Amino acid sequence: MRTTDAFEFRLRFSPVATLQLEESLTLRGLVDEYVEPLRRFVAIATGKAQDLTYLAVELEAESGWFQVFGTAITQEPYESSSDAVRGASSAVSAYEDDLSLLELVSRWRDLEAKHHPLAETYGSMLHAEDQHPRSRFLLLIQALEGMHGAETREQYEDQVKVHTQRRTALLEKLQPLAGESSTEEETGTEILTDADRRFLKKFLMKRPISNLDGALSAMASSLPVNGMDALKKTVLVKGLLSSERAESAPAALRIVRNDLAHGNRGYPSDDLDEVVTLLEQIVRAHALRLLGCPDPVVSRVFGDD
Template structure:
């Protein structure tokens, strides 16, 4: 059996089951240490078991009659445990479900560290009201991070078969400039390569690199805040830049007042760190190339976070569908159209407000005249069905957004079989491409009719290019970056 190659970036704990002791808070401001285990799984929340002398509550059902109800639950914001191998586990948002002398433990995320060289690492005093630890820095890896950095870790190579190569000599020069570092008042983001050299083996010579991002905070923040404001936004940006859902493969954090690094196990983390390769870089071609484009990945991340906090329609709608798996093109079509329509409305609020004021004035004037000239029954009909809100045109929004990118793809949409089919079926009016897409949206949204899976999928692919282009545009990327989204070769 061949030896598994070691990577520059490696896990403290592989997904597995680990024996441990859980420090379960009791009702006397203390805790009970009970044996159990911890189960770590890729992409899933941590879970575990407890058994033995677990703290159970007794209930007096009748005077002098005491019993126990099951299951019993203990919910704490943080639960600590000691691993039998000497490490510790900090379980966030923990829930303990007890059945007599056994129980089940679940949590939102597990933070694990290794045993210290001398003695066991310290575990904070557990309790029902214990505050979860704050994060001072996070080191993480996302697929396509190397492509988004835009610079390879090796500057040049030489070999004995190349012109000018020295006989019997293979050499590589590390690219010291393959580091991106950006700062704000709140944080610093560094993207670089961890390297590993296998040079002492007389049978093999190897140099490998793993791309890694590290965010260092000026003030400690909660774990949820760090993930929501820095880790997930960068993952979404890389997914937009590549047109593929990217994975969070590795996450370690440093905690305020505690030594060492803590591996994070939780939903959405594959626990599968990787080394960079030419094949992977080509497979995840990124429109964003931070160093060559002189782009700050931290600024992109902060803008995404700000837009998300403000419920920006494109960020909110498209952001939720970036990592959806096996989504039917019907739902994807509707969400992409919704994202574009919302973006147009968001960016044209002032103009829409002015038009609404004029429409309201015309509405009130029309009602006043109708009341004078119509009988009561007819007037009530007009009042009921005459819209006080000015109707917005989806056609106009789609035309403006498709034409508002450095690469015009309206001809690609016009050439799709779906658009041609809808245009040919219209017997009352001559539909533009935008009008045909509006018709499809209305049919799907209101259940009027369905459309062929394949025909929808072809349009969805083009709409996704448009949404991705606008997503990078609103984040502040220059036209040359936005244009790369539409390169299909």
């Protein structure tokens, strides 16, 4: 650029969101109900943490704009560049996809208000760029497991009823054996002692076992693109499969989760990071699905245009 040429100039652009409220709202309400949900939605759409660089508000009975300062507002001017715009990859193009940005933000806010597992787990890590792959892995697995539990709650409760009935029936069936001898000759040998009955009643599970393998497989296969196919090719999963510690990719992820959660062993951060990148694609895709985005939009998370 010829800075000494008075007839040459250049324009710079920044993304700005403007919200006009029909009713007044406190600053805290504005941030919680609109600003943060917008940041989180854009982070989900782009797969990148989003900084808030500037915030200004209009006040009732006051003229002009008032700039807001806070620890989460960087106050650093942002200028879009052609390289950054061309290199940006967003799964959502609201205008072209015929989607309302305000509706998408409102739906995310509703998920948070309902304490949806995905919103509470994945939502908490959207702006944390410096987290270790270990913690991100655990949070993403937790998000998928919690989301599966939320979406299959009724089915699981039906399983609980059946399990409870069978457990009660089994304990009642064993009750007559208490105090009986195994044979007429061995009158001092009880088939089922009081200690046996107490042990069964205490340790025979009151609820059916939830299967993490099945939850991860279901969450991956329920999307337009099955993210488990890519996970099978990662160094971490292939290593566990070849060592015969795991018989499937979901089982490998379960083993890694248990090892990390219980401190049994660690894994190379690069290997974890490779898996985390793919797990985050699955979680992002489900987030867009929950927000009502159509399958073509959801598929873009995996690079499927």
